[in-house]
Amino acid sequence: MFDPLLFAPADGHWPLRWLLIDVSTPRPDRDSGSLRSVNLMRLLRAEGHAVDFLPDDGVAAGHYAELLRGLGVTVHDARDRAPYPRWFERHLAGYDVLVLSRYHLAEFLLPLARRAAPDTRVVLDTVDLHHVRERREAEVRGDHRLQRLARATRKRELAAIAAADIAWVVSAAERELLAREAPDARVALLPNIVETLAGPGGFTAREGLLFVGGARHPPNVDAVAWLVAEIFPRVRTQLPDCTLHLVGDGLSQLSLLRAPGPGVVVHDHVPDLAPLLARCRVGLAPLRYGAGVKGKVNQYMAHGLAVVATTSAAEGAFLEHRRDVLLADDAASLADAVVEACTDAGLWQRLVDHGLHNTRRHFSFDTARRALADTLELLR
Structure with missing residues (x-):
């Protein structure tokens, strides 16, 4: 059950229980979104939070899942979970924060989460604003069909952002865009997270x-x-x-x-x-x-x-x-x-x-x- 007192800092930490859901187990050696997700979980663990990860496809993918477990993350897969409504009803109230990656996952899961655990805070990690990318592709290609699809995506994405307690964006430019297009939404900037190399070659x-x-x-x-x-x-x-x-x-x-x-x-x-x-x-x-x-x-x-x-x-x-x-x-x-x-x-x-x-x-x-x-x- 959500307790507002947990969100008051104690000795510099907020020891919360987080559940992150993405379409699949992140593969940080294959795409930057996965790297950002893994580094976010690494940061949460370093800050003392408990972190669980649930892949939407139900597959705790081999060594990628082991990487998360090595960080102290609990990874769920199809062998230890029921379908969403039942799993949420049984477990979601035990989490303080639910992070859903990308709007198309959020628009399906967020209503289920609200019914199962109304006190659990929901964060939508946009990763990037999909409708902006689609609109720009349509402009580059001069494709009217893609323009229509981008408009449909915009409507869905903004609705998901508005429904979440917080939406994460990766850049100030996207935060400013949402301030205009979704002024009532609560938006926070969570950047990409990378480690710089010490002494790179000249x-x-x-x-x-x-x-x-x-x-x-x-x-x-x-x-x-x-x-x-x-x-x-x-x-x-x-x-x-x-x-x-x-x-x-x-x-x-x-x-x-x-x-x-x-x-x-x-x-x-x-x-x-x-x-x-x-x-x-x-x-x-x-x-x-x-x-x-x-x-x-x-x-x-x-x-x-x-x-x-x-x-x-x-x-x-x-x-x-x-x-x-x-x-x-x-x-x-x-x-x-x-x-x-x-x-x-x-x-x-x-x-x-x-x-x-x-x-x-x-x-x-x-x-x-x-x-x-x-x-x-x-x-x-």
Whole structure:
């Protein structure tokens, strides 16, 4: 049963019992949303909270579930749970906070939660605003059908946000958007959470380009197609020996990458990305549309790569052109920025230094800890 007194700080801690539900067990080596989820659970445990995780698909997925259990998280699966209404009726009142990831999960589960445990606080983790991403894709493609779908998603997503006690967004830009579109909703900023590498390799120890992004996310597929067809060939005319590494679950299955051209190496899924992050000089984020804060940008910066990105990819990450990142929005300008970052050691070092500072300031565990405290204050 929810007790408001638990939300008053005691010795700097709020020892609550949290239940997190996502569509599947997070796979932090495969997508940035999963990494954020795992790091959130790591933070909650470090703050002294009890944390349970329930995968909506009922599968406590192998070593990914063991990773969570190693953090002290209780992971439920199909073998020890009944269907939702009954499981909620039996167990949900024992949790102080329920976190539901993404609006389409929340719109189904939140009404069940309200009936089963009306005193349990419900947080909707938007991960990113889906309707914003869909609308931008429709604009890029000039697709009226996608525009209609984006409008439908907007209606559903805003309804889920309004129904929750708190909605988490990952960027100040999305918080400002919701202040206009859902002024009565309570919205809190919980950023991506990443760890910066101590002493990353310098300019001369690195070479080549890196793009990270799985093929199940449409903005990544669009970016890879643009990168391989229009951006990287321009880079190769100026840097004939340059190599582009493409990393992401399912990339090798894309028809456009069956013969990607000279200098392109398709790695598909890489369980341990650290060696490539330590070896490559420039991280690329040529996303033409999207929403939220891009985990690949955080990851590049945290590991000491200079970053070349579109303005869409840099949104919400507190980045300034030529201080933290090189920004461009057409193929020729992006290619020129890549060449400059690869060849100008002074510029490269400035971008890396500021990128590391940016990550520590805005996307660290300490920053997320303060954001979590803000959320608990709103839930009091």
